[in-house]
Amino acid sequence: MSVSSSTRRRKPAVAPGKDDRRARGVAPRGAADPSRDGKHAKDDPFVTAFDRTAEALFGAEPEWLRAARRAGIGHFSELGFPTPKHEDWRFTNVAPIRDAGLAPAVSAGQVAGAGVGRIPGLESNVLVFVDGFFAPALSRSGASEGLRVEALSAAVAAEGDGIVREHLGKVVAPGTHPLVALNTASWRDGALVVFAAGQTVKEPVHLVFLSTGRFAVAPRVLIVCERGSEGSVVESFHGTGDTPCWVNAVTEVAVGDGARMEHTKFQCENMASFHTATVQSRLGRDAYFTSHSIALGGLIARNDINTVLAGQNSTSDLNGLYICRGAQLCDHHTIVDHAVANCASHEFYHGILDERSRGVFNGKIFVRKDAQKTDAKQTNRGLLLSADARIDTKPQLEIFADDVKCTHGATVGRLDREALYYLEARGVNPAEAGRMLTHAFAGEIIGRVAFAPLREYIDRFIFDYLEGLPALR
Amino acid sequence: MDTLLEIKGLRAGVEGREILKGIDLVIRAGETHAIMGPNGSGKSTLSQVLMGRHDYEVTGGSVTYLGKDLLELETHERALEGIFLAFQYPIEIPGVNNVYFLKAAYNALRKHRGEPEIDAMDFLAMVKEKARLLEFEDDFLRRSVNEGFSGGEKKRNEIFQMAMLDPRLAVLDETDSGLDIDALKIVAHGVNSLRRKDNGFLVITHYQRLLNYIVPDFVHVLVDGRIVRSGGKELALELEERGYECVEQHAAA
Numbered sequence: 001m002s003v004s005s006s007t008r009r010r011k012p013a014v015a016p017g018k019d020d021r022r023a024r025g026v027a028p029r030g031a032a033d034p035s036r037d038g039k040h041a042k043d044d045p046f047v048t049a050f051d052r053t054a055e056a057l058f059g060a061e062p063e064w065l066r067a068a069r070r071a072g073i074g075h076f077s078e079l080g081f082p083t084p085k086h087e088d089w090r091f092t093n094v095a096p097i098r099d100a101g102l103a104p105a106v107s108a109g110q111v112a113g114a115g116v117g118r119i120p121g122l123e124s125n126v127l128v129f130v131d132g133f134f135a136p137a138l139s140r141s142g143a144s145e146g147l148r149v150e151a152l153s154a155a156v157a158a159e160g161d162g163i164v165r166e167h168l169g170k171v172v173a174p175g176t177h178p179l180v181a182l183n184t185a186s187w188r189d190g191a192l193v194v195f196a197a198g199q200t201v202k203e204p205v206h207l208v209f210l211s212t213g214r215f216a217v218a219p220r221v222l223i224v225c226e227r228g229s230e231g232s233v234v235e236s237f238h239g240t241g242d243t244p245c246w247v248n249a250v251t252e253v254a255v256g257d258g259a260r261m262e263h264t265k266f267q268c269e270n271m272a273s274f275h276t277a278t279v280q281s282r283l284g285r286d287a288y289f290t291s292h293s294i295a296l297g298g299l300i301a302r303n304d305i306n307t308v309l310a311g312q313n314s315t316s317d318l319n320g321l322y323i324c325r326g327a328q329l330c331d332h333h334t335i336v337d338h339a340v341a342n343c344a345s346h347e348f349y350h351g352i353l354d355e356r357s358r359g360v361f362n363g364k365i366f367v368r369k370d371a372q373k374t375d376a377k378q379t380n381r382g383l384l385l386s387a388d389a390r391i392d393t394k395p396q397l398e399i400f401a402d403d404v405k406c407t408h409g410a411t412v413g414r415l416d417r418e419a420l421y422y423l424e425a426r427g428v429n430p431a432e433a434g435r436m437l438t439h440a441f442a443g444e445i446i447g448r449v450a451f452a453p454l455r456e457y458i459d460r461f462i463f464d465y466l467e468g469l470p471a472l473r
Numbered sequence: 474m475d476t477l478l479e480i481k482g483l484r485a486g487v488e489g490r491e492i493l494k495g496i497d498l499v500i501r502a503g504e505t506h507a508i509m510g511p512n513g514s515g516k517s518t519l520s521q522v523l524m525g526r527h528d529y530e531v532t533g534g535s536v537t538y539l540g541k542d543l544l545e546l547e548t549h550e551r552a553l554e555g556i557f558l559a560f561q562y563p564i565e566i567p568g569v570n571n572v573y574f575l576k577a578a579y580n581a582l583r584k585h586r587g588e589p590e591i592d593a594m595d596f597l598a599m600v601k602e603k604a605r606l607l608e609f610e611d612d613f614l615r616r617s618v619n620e621g622f623s624g625g626e627k628k629r630n631e632i633f634q635m636a637m638l639d640p641r642l643a644v645l646d647e648t649d650s651g652l653d654i655d656a657l658k659i660v661a662h663g664v665n666s667l668r669r670k671d672n673g674f675l676v677i678t679h680y681q682r683l684l685n686y687i688v689p690d691f692v693h694v695l696v697d698g699r700i701v702r703s704g705g706k707e708l709a710l711e712l713e714e715r716g717y718e719c720v721e722q723h724a725a726a
Contacts, residue, residue, distance in 0.1 A: 439568075
């Protein structure tokens with residue numbers, strides 16, 4: 001695209017201590033404090049619903065988990081449902097989610113076929129959840145050496161303590177994000193995926209979340225990559241029908257020393273729905289994590305993609321592609337937390353916006369005092385296909401170390417007229433020329449997906465999706 | 474149907490500035506015309522106006538192509554009707570694969586003619602044959618359109634595309650600029666192999682050199698938006714010897 005580009009290299013510190021509260025806030029540990037749960041705002045519908053149903057729903061769970069839920073609702077009650085007055089929600093007004101009054105799903109709805117959301121080439125381990133409930137009849141799990149995949153509720157019931165207790169709520173900090181807190185209090189099911197130490201599992205595990213109706217659903221996923229393992233997990237979110245639902249998801253990814261993990265989130269709920277989700281990863285030494293957030297669906301979609309580089313020589317790559325039309329709003333907030341020295345992070349986000357849709361990208365990078373030799377790069381590009389579309393973009397670099405390389409660049413532009421003319425001069429009609437250029441722009445992100453069948457599926461899906469955009473018809 | 478293109482009193486400009494000040498030109502099937510002229514005379518403007526570039530405005534005159542009013546057509550429609558412009562500065566399009574792009578263009582042509590899409594294997598065979606003509610390596614086919622191409626490769630790619638799309642009327646806008654002698658010979662060979670009784674070429678160039686290899690039937694000299702002299706191929710040699718000043722003076726007289 002012929003758009004202006006600003007890349008600046010920023011070396012020295014922003015005044016240390018500035019906004020220290022928020023800086024501490026992303027620290028992943030030690031935020032939960034169950035004693036706070038006495039302060040519930042009694043009139044909050046989410047809190048009241050929790051108080052009314054918690055005993056019946058969660059009474060049989062182990063005490064540590066029930067305590068975590070109480071702490072979660074406590075944090076939520078304290079933080080309150082997000083409003084644009086919160087700095088992190090300035091561009092994204094989620095009041096319509098609250099006002100929709102969607103009640104938690106009590107049972108799974110009907111799904112027309114077993115094939116919804118399935119991806120060719122991802123056959124061995126597919127866990128399907130309908131309205132948040134595990135659907136064994138729609139799922140498949142084959143034996144793979146070094147891989148454990150099961151419904152999270154089943155894992156908790158089977159083992160009580162163990163790997164779930166060790167990691168659940170430890171990667172993410174429920175006390176810093178109201179919707180993470182709400183999920184922590186109210187999740188009904190989700191998945192546990194464990195890659196055993198030293199094992200490589202080539203085919204991605206596929207988690208499919210289907211929404212069928214007017215419900216609020218809070219899926220919870222825990223992914224543990226033990227030392228030296230290598231694996232990939234895809235989470236797909238699809239809505240069947242056209243009634244609004246609200247998916248409020250939390251995924252925690254613990255990436256052990258020397259482990260390599262690819263996480264792909266493919267979000268395409270219907271245009272009436274709401275999607276709020278956090279994917280929080282924490283990396284050990286010599287670890288590698290890459291996240292792909294492909295966001296197409298929902299009237300309001302908010303993705304928080306956070307990564308903490310907690311072990312030296314680790315690398316996190318965060319990639320994102322969002323496509324909006326109509327009145328859609330898609331918001332990505334990323335936090336890359338360089339907690340220790342000698343780590344690298346790369347962010348590539350592309351947004352495509354048609355009609356009167358809006359995109360938000362907010363990329364925070366923390367470089368802690370000890371995180372010398374950090375190499376952090378953030379690139380965020382927006383393509384506006386209509387005069388009414390808009391992107392708000394904000395890089396936030398908070399650097400407390402002095403020997404680091406941090407760059408960020410943000411550009412927003414339109415389709416390159418020279419390139420369109422060139423294609424048209426060869427007989428390609430204007431709409432197809434626009435699709436070719438837009439697809440190429442999307443392809444820069446899609447091309448980063450490592451597993452070929454998944455990459456090809458997404459590429460084909462996006463190609464077809466672009467054909468439906470009014471500006472490209 | 475003998476006449477491919479008839480330009481009458483064409484006036485055109487950009488941003489309110491008139492560049493073409495009344496051009497008359499007729500190209501018949503089987504002919505190759507060369508337009509020569511100093512920088513700023515309007516050579517490239519003429520090529521862009523023929524292709525329908527959005528920021529050029531036609532203020533007078535007419536252009537008839539195969540009996541149709543060319544100026545009424547959109548750029549892609551002109552291409553589908555058989556007009557090809559080899560760009561002076563071909564555009565790089567990262568992320569759009571060469572072969573994919575060509576196939577889209579080729580199938581658009583087929584569709585326009587009411588023919589079915591070409592079989593993928595047949596298309597690839599055709600691509601390989603034409604690539605050999607322009608001495609392209611296979612790897613260039615896997616690359617994005619013009620991305621990372623040298624100046625010479627870009628120009629060869631233009632002629633390669635032309636060979637693939639087989640136009641009725643091809644306009645070559647300073648295809649020789651930036652080419653070394655070897656690349657120039659390859660390009661000229663590519664063009665010459667496409668010359669037939671039923672198509673025509675308009676070769677725009679600043680230098681006579683290209684015309685040693687693509688020998689024109691007619692040479693026109695464009696100065697300040699007007700054709701001031703027309704003649705046979707020997708006119709190009711005269712210009713090479715005596716420079717544009719002589720025709721400019723001639724025009725002023």
